Amino acid sequence: MLQFALRRLGILIPFLIAISIVSFIVIQLPPGSYVDSYVNNLRLQGNVVSAEQEGNIRAMYGLDKSMPEQYALWMGKIVFAGDFGSSFRYNRPVAAILMERVPSTIILSLTAIAFTWLLAVPLGILSAVKQYSVWDHTLTLIGLVGLAVPGFLLALGIMFVVYQNTGWLVNGFFSPPFREAPWSLAKVLDLLKNVWLPILVLTIGGMATITRVLRATLLDELNKQYVTTARAKGVPEMTNVLRYPLRIAINPLLSTLGWMLPAVVGGEIVVSKVLNLPTIGPVLLEASITQDMYLAGGIVMILSVLTVFGTFISDLLLALNDPRIRME
Amino acid sequence: MTPSASLKSTEPRLKVEGLKTYFFLDHGILKAVDGVDFHVGEAESVGIIGESGCGKSITAQSMLQLVRGRGQIVAGHAVLRRKQGEMVDILSLDPDSAEMRSVRGDDASIIFQEPMTSFSPVHTIGFQIGEMLRLHTKLSEAQIRERVIAMLGRVGISNPEVRIDEYPHQLSGGMRQRAMIAMALICHPQIVIADEPTTALDVTIQAQILDLMRDLQDELGMSIVYITHNMAVVAENVSRVYVMYLGRVVETTTTERLFKDPKHPYTQKLLRSIPHPGRPVERLEVIEGSVPSAVDPPRRCGFFTRCPSAMAGVCDAAIPALTKVDDEHWARCFLLSDEKEAEDEWSSL
Numbered sequence: 001m002l003q004f005a006l007r008r009l010g011i012l013i014p015f016l017i018a019i020s021i022v023s024f025i026v027i028q029l030p031p032g033s034y035v036d037s038y039v040n041n042l043r044l045q046g047n048v049v050s051a052e053q054e055g056n057i058r059a060m061y062g063l064d065k066s067m068p069e070q071y072a073l074w075m076g077k078i079v080f081a082g083d084f085g086s087s088f089r090y091n092r093p094v095a096a097i098l099m100e101r102v103p104s105t106i107i108l109s110l111t112a113i114a115f116t117w118l119l120a121v122p123l124g125i126l127s128a129v130k131q132y133s134v135w136d137h138t139l140t141l142i143g144l145v146g147l148a149v150p151g152f153l154l155a156l157g158i159m160f161v162v163y164q165n166t167g168w169l170v171n172g173f174f175s176p177p178f179r180e181a182p183w184s185l186a187k188v189l190d191l192l193k194n195v196w197l198p199i200l201v202l203t204i205g206g207m208a209t210i211t212r213v214l215r216a217t218l219l220d221e222l223n224k225q226y227v228t229t230a231r232a233k234g235v236p237e238m239t240n241v242l243r244y245p246l247r248i249a250i251n252p253l254l255s256t257l258g259w260m261l262p263a264v265v266g267g268e269i270v271v272s273k274v275l276n277l278p279t280i281g282p283v284l285l286e287a288s289i290t291q292d293m294y295l296a297g298g299i300v301m302i303l304s305v306l307t308v309f310g311t312f313i314s315d316l317l318l319a320l321n322d323p324r325i326r327m328e
Numbered sequence: 329m330t331p332s333a334s335l336k337s338t339e340p341r342l343k344v345e346g347l348k349t350y351f352f353l354d355h356g357i358l359k360a361v362d363g364v365d366f367h368v369g370e371a372e373s374v375g376i377i378g379e380s381g382c383g384k385s386i387t388a389q390s391m392l393q394l395v396r397g398r399g400q401i402v403a404g405h406a407v408l409r410r411k412q413g414e415m416v417d418i419l420s421l422d423p424d425s426a427e428m429r430s431v432r433g434d435d436a437s438i439i440f441q442e443p444m445t446s447f448s449p450v451h452t453i454g455f456q457i458g459e460m461l462r463l464h465t466k467l468s469e470a471q472i473r474e475r476v477i478a479m480l481g482r483v484g485i486s487n488p489e490v491r492i493d494e495y496p497h498q499l500s501g502g503m504r505q506r507a508m509i510a511m512a513l514i515c516h517p518q519i520v521i522a523d524e525p526t527t528a529l530d531v532t533i534q535a536q537i538l539d540l541m542r543d544l545q546d547e548l549g550m551s552i553v554y555i556t557h558n559m560a561v562v563a564e565n566v567s568r569v570y571v572m573y574l575g576r577v578v579e580t581t582t583t584e585r586l587f588k589d590p591k592h593p594y595t596q597k598l599l600r601s602i603p604h605p606g607r608p609v610e611r612l613e614v615i616e617g618s619v620p621s622a623v624d625p626p627r628r629c630g631f632f633t634r635c636p637s638a639m640a641g642v643c644d645a646a647i648p649a650l651t652k653v654d655d656e657h658w659a660r661c662f663l664l665s666d667e668k669e670a671e672d673e674w675s676s677l
Contacts, residue, residue, distance in 0.1 A: 234432035
């Protein structure tokens with residue numbers, strides 16, 4: 001098992017390098033650069049920008065160098081100084097923006113994922129064990145609605161209903177008076193009063209898939225011979241389901257756990273916009289639109305690294321769960 | 329109506345009467361088992377033989393009430409004498425009740441045919457065998473481990489101390505079947521139902537497994553019901569045979585009589601389709617056609633469509649009853665008796 005973990009960890013290093021290169025290429029792909037749009041804007045406003053001035057601005061940001069050089073500079077600073085470069089648009093270090101937003105994003109996403117699993121797994125089991133029952137049909141209906149209704153619409157709807165009935169406007173993580181306030185019990189309570197909505201919306205969005213996938217895989221497994229064998233031994237029905245078929249039916253879910261995190265981050269962009277959440281999603285969107293390349297690159301990089309480590313954790317869990325995987 | 333005349337046992341260990349297991353499908357009722365009677369004496373071996381789809385495996389699973397989904401045991405009794413000597417009709421128990429679970433594995437167990445798929449691939453052999461003892465005894469984990477190792481050794485698995493912690497995919501097919509036998513026998517059940525125990529194995533391994541089962545039977549004194557389509561298994565291992573066709577027993581007698589003097593046309597055809605080494609033939613005889621569907625079967629002899637001696641207006645007008653040929657021979661054929669199978673509430677379904 002330890003050997004398996006180390007081997008997997010070893011594969012990660014070249015993988016991370018590859019990802020950084022791909023991230024860099026991706027952010028360079030759109031035609032033009034930030035300087036182009038910046039200079040264009042100046043010219044549109046009636047300013048005269050000479051070619052020499054334009055060249056100076058380019059040099060200032062290191063955009064006059066070749067691609068490999070730019071990449072080397074960028075990576076070097078990240079690895080050795082934790083410096084992700086500067087955001088053109090915010091005129092601040094990218095690292096500072098990431099520090100502000102990444103932790104809250106991860107905590108929000110992990111909380112949503114935890115709730116999703118806690119609810120979806122038991123419901124998936126119920127749906128499979130009581131196939132075609134009222135429970136199954138009800139859960140299927142709710143699941144499909146959850147899948148079909150976009151998160152932001154759900155968020156808006158709930159926001160509206162809550163505001164109509166209580167006068168409480170769910171907005172961001174904190175209400176305005178607490179935004180800059182130091183941590184206190186009141187601030188925590190305020191957080192809880194706001195944060196339930198994004199968690200609820202993200203949970204409902206992710207639940208349907210997990211419930212459906214688990215229902216389908218578990219239904220397959222429930223008809224397998226080894227389940228009958230366990231029954232023939234006198235194993236009680238519920239113990240049987242949880243001990244044998246579930247152990248195998250959970251595999252596809254474990255293997256997707258790794259990329260749930262970036263999926264949640266991506267899925268919550270619009271939700272974050274609607275609910276005014278200071279997460280990473282809206283910033284990524286804006287950075288991409290304005291060609292704020294170091295900011296976009298930094299975020300893509302962080303998300304990719306999270307995905308890679310998520311996949312590593314997925315692999316470990318899979319190997320722990322299934323001896324056939326760890327003995328390969 | 330039941331062939332109660334048995335060879336030596338006085339009171340059967342298990343007596344099944346009128347077992348009907350139906351599957352309620354969208355396109356009709358599949359009468360997988362449609363009135364089966366059999367009994368097994370103390371330390372006796374009997375065989376239930378028949379082609380695929382004749383209902384023999386469903387009969388086996390019905391004994392422990394393992395039929396799920398759309399399948400349902402609609403009628404019948406299976407009176408089992410438990411370890412402590414009390415008689416209980418296991419089919420009258422609730423399939424999910426604690427009493428039914430206490431019968432499974434402890435009083436009666438099944439050896440399944442597919443040793444690969446019959447074990448969970450993600451649990452060790454030792455865990456899965458030990459689970460039997462964990463369910464039915466109060467032994468400590470250390471004692472359980474000791475018993476499992478001893479049992480694995482007994483069924484001929486080398487290095488049981490190592491094998492106990494291995495997973496099914498690390499064992500060969502023969503080893504897995506030995507482990508399956510170890511699991512079925514570890515609680516010393518009084519009756520073992522072996523559902524095609526050697527079908528998935530090489531011929532050489534088959535012989536070893538059957539020898540092992542005979543040895544264990546001598547040692548532990550359990551009764552065995554061999555469910556098989558393999559005549560060789562029947563010939564060498566059982567004292568009496570039940571021949572099944574389309575959900576019913578069509579003939580039953582001692583193994584010797586069955587091979588020497590089969591009465592039912594189906595059994596006769598079946599025996600003639602076995603190749604005999606050293607007796608070359610042009611072509612092996614085949615039974616023309618295939619087993620008809622058991623979904624909503626018409627009320628006639630099940631073998632009518634393939635029978636060379638079928639009598640129109642007789643065999644397709646009613647179902648023959650299982651009638652006595654002599655003290656140890658019963659068959660279900662209008663050539664032998666005019667007696668018809670009695671109708672009940674399920675016949676007209």
